[in-house]
Amino acid sequence: MSGEFAMYTAPVLIAGEWRQAAESGRFQPTNPTTATGIDRWYPTSSWRDCEAALEAAATAADALRLAPAEARARFLELFADAIEASAEEICSLAHEETGLPLSPRLLDVELPRTTGQLRAAATAARTFSWARATIDTANNIRSMHAPIGPVLIFGPNNFPLAFNGVAGGDFAAAIAAGNPVIAKAHSAHPGTCQQLAALAAEALADAGLPAATLQMIYATSREDGYRMVSDQRLGAATFTGSRTAGLALKQAADEAGIPFYAELSSINPVVLLPGALRERGSELAEEFAGSCLMGSGQFCTNPGLVIVPASTEGELFIERTGELFDSAVPGTLLSAGTLQGLQQAVAQLEDAGATRVTHNIECDDNRLCLPNTLLHVSGDTFLQHPAAFQTEAFGNAALVVSSQSTEQTAEILAQLEGNLTGCIYSSLADDDDEDYARLAPVLRAKVGRLLNDKMPTGVAVSPAMNHGGPFPASGHPGFTAVGVPASMIRFSKLDCYDNVRPQRLPPLLSDANPLGAWRCVDGNWTREPIC
Amino acid sequence: MSGEFAMYTAPVLIAGEWRQAAESGRFQPTNPTTATGIDRWYPTSSWRDCEAALEAAATAADALRLAPAEARARFLELFADAIEASAEEICSLAHEETGLPLSPRLLDVELPRTTGQLRAAATAARTFSWARATIDTANNIRSMHAPIGPVLIFGPNNFPLAFNGVAGGDFAAAIAAGNPVIAKAHSAHPGTCQQLAALAAEALADAGLPAATLQMIYATSREDGYRMVSDQRLGAATFTGSRTAGLALKQAADEAGIPFYAELSSINPVVLLPGALRERGSELAEEFAGSCLMGSGQFCTNPGLVIVPASTEGELFIERTGELFDSAVPGTLLSAGTLQGLQQAVAQLEDAGATRVTHNIECDDNRLCLPNTLLHVSGDTFLQHPAAFQTEAFGNAALVVSSQSTEQTAEILAQLEGNLTGCIYSSLADDDDEDYARLAPVLRAKVGRLLNDKMPTGVAVSPAMNHGGPFPASGHPGFTAVGVPASMIRFSKLDCYDNVRPQRLPPLLSDANPLGAWRCVDGNWTREPIC
Missing domain, CATH: 3.40.605.10 (Aldehyde Dehydrogenase; Chain A, domain 1)
Structure with missing residues (x-):
């Protein structure tokens, strides 16, 4: 499109009608793969549109x-x-x-x-x-x-x-x-x-x-x-x-x-216990790199923080993960804003004292991207600036922390803000059971979903899922944004009927239970009617 | 107590110990029945106590x-x-x-x-x-x-x-x-x-x-x-x-x-439909006056707003209720602050245009109390200042609104803020069914608990109770403060376990279900173990 057509902005959908917006400005999206503007224009609505939408929504x-x-x-x-x-x-x-x-x-x-x-x-x-x-x-x-x-x-x-x-x-x-x-x-x-x-x-x-x-x-x-x-x-x-x-x-x-x-944000801590690293360190590096770089690291549950022991196995893990990061083609980022935010976050982590494991291999300039970036910091340094090291790097970057001991890992976990997820990888031979018992309760209190031996990026649409967590992962730790029916509860009020006449009750609450729905009747769950 | 003992303040309970407060001030309670101070002193804690309590609570x-x-x-x-x-x-x-x-x-x-x-x-x-x-x-x-x-x-x-x-x-x-x-x-x-x-x-x-x-x-x-x-x-x-x-x-x-x-506040609207008033107006006056004056009107679910038809039956109801208010001995109020707040609220309602039905019979000066007060306003006037007429009068006072029509009642209900409860009284002969069908959905959206033919002051401790409602009745309309187990959900976070090894699961989530608890397994509620 060109010339006068470029002045056309897409219509908004209000009160059942695609209508020209009450426009206070306009914008065009960007194609991240070419880093160029897409020749379509969209309106910024003025309050008139908002008001009309609210009114129609109420009706x-x-x-x-x-x-x-x-x-x-x-x-x-x-x-x-x-x-x-x-x-x-x-x-x-x-x-x-x-x-x-x-x-x-x-x-x-x-x-x-x-x-x-x-x-x-x-x-x-x-x-x-x-x-x-x-x-x-x-x-x-x-x-x-x-x-x-x-x-x-x-x-x-x-x-x-x-x-x-x-x-x-x-x-x-x-x-x-x-x-x-x-x-x-x-x-x-x-x-x-x-x-x-x-x-x-x-x-x-x-x-x-x-x-x-x-x-x-x-x-x-x-x-x-x-x-x-x-x-x-x-x-x-x-x-x-x-x-x-x-x-x-x-x-x-x-x-x-x-x-x-x-x-609002989540860095999704992953703890790799010593036995797991000894058993399958190389596998874990692949699993972690795959999860972390998936979707260019732009998942809410992207693992952004890995805690490993400050040991030979820990060092090998870091080295191997760095190689995997360097050898993978960096994904395209969603927008110029994402790229800028990621660059800032990496700079903040480095300013706080993290060092770079990866080699900053140049990225294709014709699209929005940043080299895959793995940073490293010691447990001691992390604990000096625990807030700074929890800066969320939304994109293909992660921070590895080398922890001196189980107790130091516990201290690090105790310093974490609320997160959507937390994972612990432990020995399949149960060598890590003592460490697990020490660390799991600390991590449990900080996250909505606790995983074992599994990266957090898969968020199954399951009735038992929790995609939520303590603030700032979400605004209230009792609700999930993924999983039906639990996620629907967010959009409900509790309606109580006290002494309301039978014919005036919603069918779901009537004695007859015509829907055959699950109901908790006098403390017991049943699909039966009330006799 | 007197002399040096009066300087003694009660201890606070912190970290399992009754200890002298880190005191930044002190106060004494009042006996409302005599309107005199009780000779016991209690401390205002400084931050040192708060900090100690928070730290001990975390542990x-x-x-x-x-x-x-x-x-x-x-x-x-x-x-x-x-x-x-x-x-x-x-x-x-x-x-x-x-x-x-x-x-x-x-x-x-x-x-x-x-x-x-x-x-x-x-x-x-x-x-x-x-x-x-x-x-x-x-x-x-x-x-x-x-x-x-x-x-x-x-x-x-x-x-x-x-x-x-x-x-x-x-x-x-x-x-x-x-x-x-x-x-x-x-x-x-x-x-x-x-x-x-x-x-x-x-x-x-x-x-x-x-x-x-x-x-x-x-x-x-x-x-x-x-x-x-x-x-x-x-x-x-x-x-x-x-x-x-x-x-x-x-x-x-x-x-x-x-x-x-x-x-935060609730005026608990009550709607008396024409048929109900015709059938049992005098009874309803007694029921309302009893509920409204119970506990000196100091219940969260105290009915503070009654809507009646602008009819002969409506006028009789107002008259009869006024007599009942005048003839009942005013209860003692909880504190000087309650008395002052009540006086202010009544004054605000009068300033907005409400007139007094009761005769302001003098109250016993030796205790904290106010004459039982019934105010009246027309539906037209209510709709001119709907916010002012929703001023909560916490205590033995209430406002009756005379509504011109079912539609005006609907308009009044639509103007209400969120409330804990809302009641509709209707004819036992179903004469009011059309009005009920028109009004109940409007009221339903505004309240946590909808009642029929029953005053709201009884709040049963029932699993099905909702003592909550849309803001400002409560902060979130999905939670109840009364009723077990529902009220406990307020104090919970949602804990998800994803691929966590069986022996590490809480017993409640284990296959064996040793507690025989109700669980929703693959969409069905059951107390059975998973085989």
Whole structure:
């Protein structure tokens, strides 16, 4: 496109209508693979768009509360079908905007994950497994989780499909729980968002749900962002991204009493115990390097901190990992901002006293990338500046700490902030059992998910998953952002019915239990009706 | 006491020791029945006490995580037994400090409720019903709710036993979930707190739990309060009390990422539909007046707003309720602060345009009290200043709104802030079904607990209870402060175990399920082991 067409900006989706934005500015995304601008323009919305979206969302929320759960389930399934039917087109757009490879990633991993999540959420909506119906027959008091109201989603840059605000995990959970969504598209992949939103809008119509069940804008001013998250028409908001931006939004939401689920940072510590390194040090180096460099290190659960013994085996691990880092082709980073943030984080770690293991092999200049970077620091030095050494390097970089002893490792773990995950690798012959017993409780208290002998980058969409953790990994350590039905609880309020007449109860809480749902009746879980 | 003994201040309980406070000031409680000071002095702690308590709590939290659940259950039961054994003494102290009657209230209602809660929490601790164990056998991912860390409790003034920071619902829930408690005694009933804490300390020793499982201070400076709720050693904090104080503490906790559960205000709207008033208007007046004046109106769920039709039946209801208010002896208020707050709130409601139905019959000057006060406003006027007319009058006062129509009632309900409860009274002959269908969804979205034909002041300790609601009723609408096991979830983090070796799993998540606990295994709830 050129000339006058370049002045055209993509429409926003508000109140069921693709309309020209009330525009206060415009931007274009970048193709990370060529480090050049993509010739498509997207609007920064003024408050007028935000206001219209909030108002339409409030109305849609009322309508959704009365709509059958089956319609929500049907929508989620239709949408999943539509995404699969347009898979190639969506993934090629996502590839253009994010530089993430089509395979193995967008087409064969992230897209199936996305549709799988949508379908799992559909099942949860249908079975009410998320609602945790609880009935006290003696007192005739009944409760269940119910929709919280419109959910504002700030999607992340690193998963243009599976965590996209218009198709990803938060979206699926919010809708399945009965709430309309207002998505703030990520400005690094607005075209992908637009295309997904178009498919969603059609599926909404086909399922007979209110058109404003999904609305989307591309960008707002910071001030309008704060104003949106604190609007009383909102039920909740979620944010995945930089700590600074997230904390500012969280503060605005907190002051207004709006539940705000944030995923702010995580360095995902990995502890390699001496027996494990002796047994399979070389394997562990491969496993670690593979996990750390996967997706150019741009996973929330990317292992950014490894603690090894200050021993010959530890040194060998570091050396071997350094070689693997040097010999792997650096991945393309998501954006110029990601590249800059990564460079800054590496510089901060070096300023604090970390030394470079890798050899800073030059990167292809024609795309956004940085050499794979492995840094090293002693346990003593780490403990002198524990905060500085927890700087998150979002991208293909990691820090290895050489610990003098199990006690020093315990001290290091005790100094950690909250994290999404923590892993311990130990001897398969149980040589490390004493160390494990000493360290696991310390690490357990700091993380949402504790792993054994497994890198954290795989986040299964499992009912037992926790993708969350103590602050600042997330805003509240009791909630998970991945896994159905647990992730839906974030978007619910607890609705209690006290002495409410039988015919006025939601079917889920009626004696008859027509849905055959799991309910906790007088302390026992059952799918039976109440006789 | 007199002379030099008056200089003595009660000791604080820190790190298992009753010790003289690091004192930055002192105060004495007031006997509301005589409106005179009680000759006992209590310290305001300086930061030194707070720091010592936080440090001891962090250590106790680690020890508690390793202690068996049975020890926590045993403690809660021993403590309940001890409270019963000292019932008369405790209640007479509580009566002296709060003016609440011994009967019907402290001895026969609140104390049994308190011990009942402690025993229910003991059962929940033993059975792990609160932990919501979830197992995904295919992926070998398992999760459960686990202790969140030290809990700081700011207890309220209105329930010196059942919500006391050292014996009440939050205390029982926090301990049962495996967390140590730091209690800030309410300064209106410090002697009651001291006595309960002494019994708790003995029971802790008998149960073999860490002495710092309960610590107590009486008061701090505001700044130290903010500093405490934002301390990273804390797992969570709870507050029940004034909105201003609560919001300031909430802000400090929010900024530090510490979950903060607040109960800030609630006017508990009651809607009387035309058919109900026609059928049983006089009964409803008695029911309402009884509920509203119970405990001098100092219940969180006190009905402070009644909406009636602007009709002859509505007028009769107002008249009859006014007579009942005028003829009832005003209860004693909890403190001079409560009296002042109530006077201010009534003045604000009158300034906004409410008129007085009651005749302001003089109150006994020798105690803290205000005449029972019923105010009235038209629906039109209410809708002109909806915020002003939602001023919470904590005490024996209420506002009746005369609504012109069902639609006006819907508009009024739509203007309400979040509340703990909302009630609708309707015709027993189903004459009001259309109105109910119109109004219930609007009210439902605004409250935690919806009632039919029942006043909200009874808050059953039921697994299905919700004592919480949309902001500002509470800080997050998904949690309840009353009801076991649901209330314990507030004091938990979600702990996921991914590929963790079988012998390293908590027993609750092991295949064998030695506790016979309810667990959700591959989507189905069961108490069976995994074969």
